[in-house]
Amino acid sequence: MADMLSYRPKTGDIPTNPGVYRFRDATARILYVGKAKNLRARLTSYFAPLEKLHERTRRMVTSAASVEWTVVRTEFEALQLEFTWIKEFEPPFNIQFRDDKSYPYLALTLGEKVPRVLITRNHKIPNARYFGPYTKTWAIRETLDLILPVFPMRSCSDGIYKKAEAAKRPCLLGDIGRCAAPCAGRVTPEEHRSIALDLSAFMSGKNDGHLKQLKQKMFDASENQDYEGAAKYRDNIAALETVASKSSVVLPEEVDADVFGLARDELSAAVQQFIVRGGRVRGVRSWTVDIALDVEDGELVDNMLRVAYETEDSPPRDVIVPLIPDDEDAVRDWLTEIRRERTSDPRAARVKLRVASRGDLAALAATVEKNAKQALMLFKTRRSADYISRSKALAELEIALGLPASPLRIECFDVSHLSGTRIVASMVVFEDGLAKKSDYRKFAIPEARDDTDAMHQVLSRRLAYLTGAVQDPEAPRFSGEIDPVAEGEIVTTVPKKKSFAYPPGLLIVDGGQPQVNAAQRALAEAGLGHIPLVGLAKRLEEVWVAGESYPIILPRNSEGLFLLQQVRDEAHRFAISFQRTSRKRDINTVLNDIPGLGPTRIKKLLSHFGSVTVLKNATVEEIASLSGINHALATTIKDALKA
Incomplete structure (x- = not known):
């Protein structure tokens, strides 16, 4: 049956090097892109007898009219090229992730001469620094309302800023202390940039240093009997502590990690990503995926990471995944390269790709997985209700x-x-x-x-x-x-x-x-x-x-x-x-027939032993060890269950 695929290449013609392969249909459209450590071994598996192939794989190879490959030097290069081509060609048989929605971010436009803080869903502003994603826009506005009096940087649009700059008169935000008013010359662009960098450091989780400085200034103002100034510092401290408390502390403050969870069935999968910075959960993202071919969980993890970091997001030091993919070294090298490129630090720490097995990270990973399961259920429910x-x-x-x-x-x-x-x-x-x-x-x-x-x-x-x-x-x-x-x-x-x-x-x-x-x-x-x-x-x-x-x-x-x-x-x-329900009813019927056992003792027995089968195998002494059941009653229970 394998001969039915007329485009099958000769086995000896396929190289054994690492590489990327592409299946095309009769119109030259790319149907599927894959990578392999050994191209010959991987492609040969597609040309096994058709009846031995998984149905979804069979449908792909019979829809294709040709296959081609590109040899690369390492498995890492194969991973990079596969990700690039999947993003460019969007092959129908590859895993297709769909973000549930466009998430809002808090952005600092540090590439501008006078940086601006804004709420945006555009993740491609040049040289901007992003914080989030947030699940609700009102949550970011609430955060801005608290932090702008402490870090009074520009939040107005370019049009409003240019108008105020021409008039040399600040807008309302400058008059009420929510902007340092660089437009009116109250601070220099350099001083305003310093405010923006302080805000960036605070949103990155580096809170303690700034809070200590504010507390010291509050104490100094109080000693100098500047009670109005001390009250202002006090309000600023309270505002920053409120913002910091909105992200639950789940890990030590030095922990920076992205924690992923995965839930799937035969047709679809859901991914959850918890973004942890400075020991706090700073954002949550979710994706759903239609599974076109029979794929292993390891391949889902590969594609999950591609989607997470195909934008400008920089991987943290720790990336926690539900399982380690087969191409672990290549994925780790790829994440490290992205981290060094996007942080502009060629010596940035190497990314650790691992599964959390114990401690706080493992507990958080379990929470993320639970969220992924709920997201999958919600996705299916919404789809069925449409x-x-x-x-x-x-x-x-x-x-x-x-x-x-x-x-x-x-x-x-x-x-x-x-x-x-x-x-x-x-x-x-x-x-x-x-x-x-x-x-x-x-x-x-x-x-x-x-x-x-x-x-x-x-x-x-x-x-x-x-x-x-x-x-x-x-x-x-x-x-x-x-x-x-x-x-x-x-x-x-x-x-x-x-x-x-x-x-x-x-x-x-x-x-x-x-x-x-x-x-x-x-x-x-x-x-x-x-x-x-x-x-x-x-x-x-x-x-x-x-x-x-x-x-x-x-x-x-x-x-x-x-x-x-x-x-x-x-x-x-x-x-x-x-x-x-029937089994539970039958179990209660068996125990209800035993003299001396009422609802309370039956509940206690089932809660302790779990089932009648386990109770049957228990000794009289083990049954009698429960409070409220003496040796005589335990003997009666044992004899009744033997009958």
Whole structure:
């Protein structure tokens, strides 16, 4: 099958040097850019038999019409070139990060003769120094309101400054002490620049020196009975301490680090970056990514760092990542080079790329990871709630699956068990792309040979409500009923649509071809073979259609695939939740039957041992060690659980 790829180069023609390779389509558009320590070994893996390739990789190589490579001297140079080309060409099969939004920064335009402090989302002002990013613009304005009386530097626009300079009269900010008024000559440009540098040092976390100077000036003014001046210094100190306290101290003051967290599923990933300067969290950034190919977490880390530092941001001394990528040395060299270039210091300390394993940094890394997980969940929730995305998803499914109409009602089924025991199943319903929890159903399955038998049983029971053989016990009954007010008079009521008797536009089962075949058999037996049916296999996110020998592979960034995954995951969650509830109920039933055990002691036993299985394996002495349980009761518990 590998011969199907006519553009495959001869193995001996591919060099074994480090380099960067590019797959192109028939129009010469670059589809994918990758790097390799050994080009021959890496490219050969793409030309394995097609059936052995991951589905997403197979789709990329079959879409391509040619492959080319560029040899470089080191793996570090390969990393640099890969990042450059990904940024320039934006290949569709490479990881595509999307910043959730454009974050505001506090910027000092130190490249100007009279520097200015401003709030901006433009990260390309020449020779500017940035602080942030901040999540809210009002947070920066609040910070400016506190620090401008202490560091009275210019914050007006160029137009206002030139107008005041021509009139030799400051604006209102100069009159109220929030600007040193270099426009009116109250301070020289050099003195104003000194104020700007002091503000820059303060925002960089170098707070102690300035605060000590202000406190000393306050004490001196007080001793000289300059109480008005002392009060001004006191207010300035309070303002700076307030600004400093807005960033929680999580680490020693000498720590400068960027801490990254990563959360992913089969289709997307979320990244969180905490910016720590001077031991304080100075900013937070987040990204989301559509995963086009089957990529390892190490490659995600590579691309995460590329996005973080592709702007003017300078890497700190410590970069904390969730895991170390395979090309660790090359990434570290690249970060060090960027740090030295952007700090204009060729002797700047080498960047440390590491995983935090203990201490405060490890605790902060756990927090960042938690934020990444929440960001991923929020991204998926927002995407599913968007009307345009839902409409697009339904339209994509209609076309891709060959449905007669958009599947406005989707039902999905999942089977869950514990090593073949405690078999349960779930049915979830989505209407117009949104979950309709009032129509969810749970199924208890007494016995089944395997997953396919369980799926057949569940579908048969559900389809019985469509054929009218069984009535939904949760749906209200409507017929000609006796009116209790006017006894004997038959009234006519308009029956509401019974949700469980409403036919779906698409049935989904969690699983591959075997599960689909079992469900198809149930549909045929019920005489409902016209209802569209698909299965979603989790490992490769393949869409199996009833009666087809090969799955449908939807694009990784497809809204239709995202909806299918969302429905399947919700069915899995609902099934697991039902199983846990059933198991907990069964555990309480076992313990409730033991004489002498009430709710308080049962709760204490389960809290200490965790499960009945562990409790069964415990000795009488271990059970009796709990307060409130004596040796006799412990013996009774042990004997009852043995039975």
